[in-house]
Amino acid sequence: MNNPLSAKTIEIIKNSAYLVTSNDILITKRMYQIMFSKYPHFEKQFKNTPEDQYMKLAEAISAYAMNIEKIERLKPALRIIARIHVKRNVLPSQYFKVGGVLLEAMEDVLGDRATLEFIDAWREVYNYVARILIEMESGFYRKKGEVKELL
Numbered sequence: 001m002n003n004p005l006s007a008k009t010i011e012i013i014k015n016s017a018y019l020v021t022s023n024d025i026l027i028t029k030r031m032y033q034i035m036f037s038k039y040p041h042f043e044k045q046f047k048n049t050p051e052d053q054y055m056k057l058a059e060a061i062s063a064y065a066m067n068i069e070k071i072e073r074l075k076p077a078l079r080i081i082a083r084i085h086v087k088r089n090v091l092p093s094q095y096f097k098v099g100g101v102l103l104e105a106m107e108d109v110l111g112d113r114a115t116l117e118f119i120d121a122w123r124e125v126y127n128y129v130a131r132i133l134i135e136m137e138s139g140f141y142r143k144k145g146e147v148k149e150l151l
């Protein structure tokens with residue numbers, strides 16, 4: 001089960017949504033730079049051109065920022081992402097690493113504007129979305145007869 005997002009986190013994300021939406025491409029670009037330098041073996045799972053992938057992830061992050069109060073409505077979109085992840089064999093254990101990389105990219109791009117409470121709020125949102133995806137993906141793996149460890 002996923003704990004609901006705290007009221008404080010929702011407030012912080014709402015009040016700073018513009019920071020993320022107006023820097024989403026820069027953040028995702030930086031994120032992929034950090035990810036492929038720290039975890040070069042992840043690169044072979046990606047087939048999109050890097051530009052396409054920045055755009056897709058940037059759109060997703062902005063969508064979470066803008067829809068933070070009704071994030072449950074994004075589940076159909078998350079289901080599509082989960083299916084693509086399963087095709088690329090994304091593993092539950094990769095989520096923690098990618099989450100760290102996303103927060104690092106936000107700090108690099110936003111500098112002082114990425115306050116401690118902003119980063120904590122995004123950590124909570126990332127973990128929340130990650131848990132939804134991991135659960136969906138485990139269901140798809142089970143259907144394929146594969147079992148992937150849960151976090």
Ligand code: HEM
Binds near residue numbers: 046049085090091096
């Ligand atoms: C909360 C966490 C995550 C979110 C919101 C997210 C979001 C996305 C989105 C929006 C796409 C594009 C789907 C499309 O093509 O329409 C995607 C694809 C993909 N994601 Fe994730 N993702 C997350 C975690 C991860 C993790 C942990 C990995 C592991 C390395 C990963 C690897 C991939 C791969 C390999 C693709 C396919 C891209 C390609 O074919 O080039 N993602 N993800």
